[in-house]
Amino acid sequence: MFSSNRLLLLFVFGTFFLTACQRDNNNWELDQLDTRLEEALETASNGKGLSYYILPESDDYQAIPQDPNNPISKDKVKLGRLLFHETGIAINPKNPNGEGTYSCASCHHAQGGFQACLPQGIGDGGKGFGMTGELRAKDSAYAAEDVDVQPIRTPSALNIAYQKNVLWNGQFGATGLNRSTESEWTSGTPKETNHLGFEGTETQAIAGLKVHRLVVDSGFIPNNGHYVALFDRAFDYLEPQERISQTNAGLAIAAYERTLLANKAPFQEWLKGDNKAMSESEKLGALLFFTKGQCNNCHNGPALSSMEFHALGMNDLHDGSYGEIVRADPEDGAHLGRGGFTGRDADMYKFKVPQLYNLKNSPFYGHGASFRSVEEVVKYKNEAVAENPDVPASQLSKHFQPLLLSDTEMEHISNFIENALNDPDLERYVPTSVPSGNCFPNNDGASKDDLGCS
Numbered sequence: 001m002f003s004s005n006r007l008l009l010l011f012v013f014g015t016f017f018l019t020a021c022q023r024d025n026n027n028w029e030l031d032q033l034d035t036r037l038e039e040a041l042e043t044a045s046n047g048k049g050l051s052y053y054i055l056p057e058s059d060d061y062q063a064i065p066q067d068p069n070n071p072i073s074k075d076k077v078k079l080g081r082l083l084f085h086e087t088g089i090a091i092n093p094k095n096p097n098g099e100g101t102y103s104c105a106s107c108h109h110a111q112g113g114f115q116a117c118l119p120q121g122i123g124d125g126g127k128g129f130g131m132t133g134e135l136r137a138k139d140s141a142y143a144a145e146d147v148d149v150q151p152i153r154t155p156s157a158l159n160i161a162y163q164k165n166v167l168w169n170g171q172f173g174a175t176g177l178n179r180s181t182e183s184e185w186t187s188g189t190p191k192e193t194n195h196l197g198f199e200g201t202e203t204q205a206i207a208g209l210k211v212h213r214l215v216v217d218s219g220f221i222p223n224n225g226h227y228v229a230l231f232d233r234a235f236d237y238l239e240p241q242e243r244i245s246q247t248n249a250g251l252a253i254a255a256y257e258r259t260l261l262a263n264k265a266p267f268q269e270w271l272k273g274d275n276k277a278m279s280e281s282e283k284l285g286a287l288l289f290f291t292k293g294q295c296n297n298c299h300n301g302p303a304l305s306s307m308e309f310h311a312l313g314m315n316d317l318h319d320g321s322y323g324e325i326v327r328a329d330p331e332d333g334a335h336l337g338r339g340g341f342t343g344r345d346a347d348m349y350k351f352k353v354p355q356l357y358n359l360k361n362s363p364f365y366g367h368g369a370s371f372r373s374v375e376e377v378v379k380y381k382n383e384a385v386a387e388n389p390d391v392p393a394s395q396l397s398k399h400f401q402p403l404l405l406s407d408t409e410m411e412h413i414s415n416f417i418e419n420a421l422n423d424p425d426l427e428r429y430v431p432t433s434v435p436s437g438n439c440f441p442n443n444d445g446a447s448k449d450d451l452g453c454s
Contacts, residue, residue, distance in 0.1 A: 313386025
């Protein structure tokens, strides 16, 4: 018979051995999770591997996709960063109250993940900011028809370098998918800017300055010697009299926008070798994203975007329940997506696949801002029941099919998108001040109070 001491030793040893095995098994499972995710990414990238998904450093200009007609340079990015946030160039507002009060960053600011943090961005005719842009609203001094808004949710400028054609309908850019759309580059409209021959980011930046009544020309900028010097350095390959122009201002802004890369997100750190950068739930969500969830059918590549257009039957902006929407015209062509630009029946109600980084900074989703959380969007795609009765079933994407994900699986995918794809330091892309000395991204009285500029 065993003595009581021997029984005790056997019990302690057996317990230690069992616990050690369980611990080793758990570590093995976590290691296997990383391995399985690597294998899923290998498949999703068609053999390119993890490197296919890594965003370059923001100062590694050779690695950043760029327009060959607008090569990125340090001086050009520096100028563009300032112009993007400069409220001093808002000198042509619809109402005198708006002069010097808004900028490109009014609708694309770092606090909102370079979105507006609203269902509808407001430039000229807006007031206030809040903490993250959530309190910006129509200025009561403005008539509704004079407020600078778009009939669709403001798209993100983050990771825009990975888009040949920009906006929800892809109308900007003379290259890529727009090579056969010249007949739609209507004279007298922003689409005419495509005739300059630039890619989407450059075309949108140039057109945007005019559309939003932001003025950069030789009659204004020379009043600020700092800007003159910046233009001289950024465009030193041009004759001095050619350097300061609206077009070159747009090119500088586009160069800056191309450096807005969410390369510090946990998923990016994991891709670069830090296996502890993501939680277990985030890794499970990533694995589901690239396998059972089939998200990568549309969202792929470094920005988890694509230059594809799909109809998912989401509601338009005017269908929301989120407060006042200015000029919400149900007949606006923007609600037709790509078809509103090309006029082709096959393109109707199809919208460009957006990038997926820093989505939780601006809690409105879908082209019409009809969803308020990432989890709502994941659930919508899982059930695949269109909410917009105007979208014919025949137009719905072939990928819009029930996914049979469990609640737990949807939670993991949402956790991956919201947290593992969230770069926590977008403020590194924001200047500490602008040459005009104005407050930014907005300079109206309410915004100055909110932003502490008063």
